[in-house]
Amino acid sequence: MRVRLLYFASFRDAVGTDMEVREVAEGVTVGHLWESLRGSVPHFARFGAMPAVAVNCEYVPASRPLSPDDEVAFLPPIAGG
Amino acid sequence: MHPHLTDAPIVLSELIRELLRRSDGAVAAFVGVVREENEGLPVEAIDYSAYREMAERELAAIERELELEFAGTVTRIRHRLGTLAVGDESVAVVAVSAHRREALAACGEGIERVKARVPVWKREHGPGRDPAWVDPRHGRSPEADSRRR
Numbered sequence: 001m002r003v004r005l006l007y008f009a010s011f012r013d014a015v016g017t018d019m020e021v022r023e024v025a026e027g028v029t030v031g032h033l034w035e036s037l038r039g040s041v042p043h044f045a046r047f048g049a050m051p052a053v054a055v056n057c058e059y060v061p062a063s064r065p066l067s068p069d070d071e072v073a074f075l076p077p078i079a080g081g
Numbered sequence: 082m083h084p085h086l087t088d089a090p091i092v093l094s095e096l097i098r099e100l101l102r103r104s105d106g107a108v109a110a111f112v113g114v115v116r117e118e119n120e121g122l123p124v125e126a127i128d129y130s131a132y133r134e135m136a137e138r139e140l141a142a143i144e145r146e147l148e149l150e151f152a153g154t155v156t157r158i159r160h161r162l163g164t165l166a167v168g169d170e171s172v173a174v175v176a177v178s179a180h181r182r183e184a185l186a187a188c189g190e191g192i193e194r195v196k197a198r199v200p201v202w203k204r205e206h207g208p209g210r211d212p213a214w215v216d217p218r219h220g221r222s223p224e225a226d227s228r229r230r
Contacts, residue, residue, distance in 0.1 A: 008132050009202035010214040054200070057135040073132055073200075079215040080131075080160060080201030081113045081172050081192060 001026060001068040003033075010076045014043035024066055030055065031062030034074060044074075051075055085140035086133055088163045091170040096157050100177045105155075107181040109188035113172040115165045119215070125206050127215075129162045129171060132200040136160070143194045147176065151187040154178040158191060160201060 003024055007015045024033060030053050038044045050062055052075045066072070097108055115127050140158050147156045156176045165171055172195060176187035196217075203215040 006132065008200065009130060009204070010216075013214075054132070054135055057132075057138050059198075073135070075132070075200050076202060076214065077216045077218050078196075078198075078200050079203040079217050080129075080136075080199045081196045 001066070003066050003068070003070045003072050005033075006071060006073040008073065008076065011043070011074060014041055028066050029062060030060055030064045030066065030072065033066065033072065034062070037074070051077070085137050085158055085160060086131060087159055087161055089161075091159050091161055091173045093170075093173055093175070096159060096173055096175045097177070100155050100157050100175060102155070102177070104179055105177040107178050107184040109176045109178075109181070109184035111172075111174045111188050111192045112170050113192070115167050115169050115171060117167045119205060122210070123207050124167065125208060126164055126166050127171070127206070128164050128204040128212070129160075130202050130204070131160070131162055133162075136199050136201055139199045140195070143191060143198070146194070147187045147191050150190070151176070151178070151183045154183050154187040156187055156191055158195060160195070160199065162201075 001024060002021050005020050005022055007018050012018050031050060034050045053060060054073045054075060055064055055070050093110060093112060117124055140160065144156045144158060148154055154176050158174050160172045161170065174188050174191040174195065176184045176191065178184040204212050205215050206212050
């Protein structure tokens with residue numbers, strides 16, 4: 001199945017794009033997806049714990065299983081205000 | 082529904098006028114402003130960007146929460162995006178209520194929740210250095226910027 005990954009701020013700079021579509025297996029969780037990104041993006045590999053993540057604009061835990069067409073955004077440390 | 086994110090300057094008096102009811106006796110407001118220094122380095126401007134769709138949802142959710150938790154208050158939060166200069170207002174939280182305690186408490190809690198949850202990012206510009214993303218955990222993190230160049 002396919003999910004859409006969004007990148008913002010320093011993560012967008014690190015990846016070089018603001019959006020990509022990835023093919024993932026059934027049953028894959030948000031945490032699994034982060035681990036696979038860490039394997040391909042050095043900036044993410046330097047990140048300690050998994051950053052905050054939103055699926056379809058809502059914060060979710062790492063255990064959240066992905067569904068087809070989910071919009072997934074790993075969020076760099078926010079700095080609003 | 083009113084927009085919580087704006088590319089235009091924030092006008093506090095307009096926000097207050099939108100909220101104020103005849104039953105209100107108190108207005109509490111917090112306004113965040115770009116300052117000339119951060120973590121020991123001079124700042125000339127800050128680019129604010131957001132995950133707009135999610136930020137709108139979170140800001141609306143925070144307003145609803147505050148109005149439930151602080152009975153009788155009405156709140157409005159507005160966050161500006163784009164490039165802001167020193168002295169520009171970046172965020173405003175306004176709470177009105179019959180009495181001061183609820184208004185002050187809702188306003189204070191409101192800005193804390195904005196900072197904790199709303200997906201907004203700052204990219205800082207200063208003299209003689211590359212723009213850097215602000216990381217509240219450890220000041221700033223220029224490495225992602227320099228890799229792109």
